[in-house]
Amino acid sequence: MNELQIFKSPEFGQVRTVTIDGDPWFVAKDVAMALGYAKPENAVANHIDPEDKTSTLIQGSGSNYKSKGTVTTTAIAKDYGMSATGFNKLLHELHVIYKIGSQWFLYAKYQAKGYTHSKTFDFKHSDGRPDCKMQTEWTQKGRLFPYQLLKKHGVLPMIERDDQEAGH
Numbered sequence: 001m002n003e004l005q006i007f008k009s010p011e012f013g014q015v016r017t018v019t020i021d022g023d024p025w026f027v028a029k030d031v032a033m034a035l036g037y038a039k040p041e042n043a044v045a046n047h048i049d050p051e052d053k054t055s056t057l058i059q060g061s062g063s064n065y066k067s068k069g070t071v072t073t074t075a076i077a078k079d080y081g082m083s084a085t086g087f088n089k090l091l092h093e094l095h096v097i098y099k100i101g102s103q104w105f106l107y108a109k110y111q112a113k114g115y116t117h118s119k120t121f122d123f124k125h126s127d128g129r130p131d132c133k134m135q136t137e138w139t140q141k142g143r144l145f146p147y148q149l150l151k152k153h154g155v156l157p158m159i160e161r162d163d164q165e166a167g168h
Helices: 028-034 040-047 073-079 084-093 140-152
Strands: 005-009 013-020 023-026 097-100 103-106 116-124 130-139
Touching: 013 028, 023 028, 028 040, 073 084, 073 130, 084 097, 084 103, 103 130, 130 140
Parallel strands: none
Antiparallel strands: 005 013, 013 023, 097 103, 116 130
């Protein structure tokens, strides 16, 4: 397990780091953002040699890093400056998901594509009764699907919007 650490600098802000085999590695997207690239994901693809890249599971105190291959709707929604409720409503309007009870599901044409995974979590009611609920989370493949779909409909994540569009 690679423990996430935050490198803080008054000049660059915060950059996530991990140590792999004794060497510090920086999250490239964070570095590109700190350097002011308008589209950090393009900077990473265009300016970093393949031998200087790695993919690794980063474990940290935030739930987004502990997901072990899945990402919550809330985490994806925040990339778009939305709440999970608003993001789910948008995907529902685009006929991607529908709701049964308190859980969202993919429509049949998307179900067998490996986009989501349901997880069960235990909790206690305020009166102490134990219970469990299901939560739908997105796989990494699934995270790319709404990105491509929303981009076709003119909805971009905050990081890809120009300064005026992003409210700066």
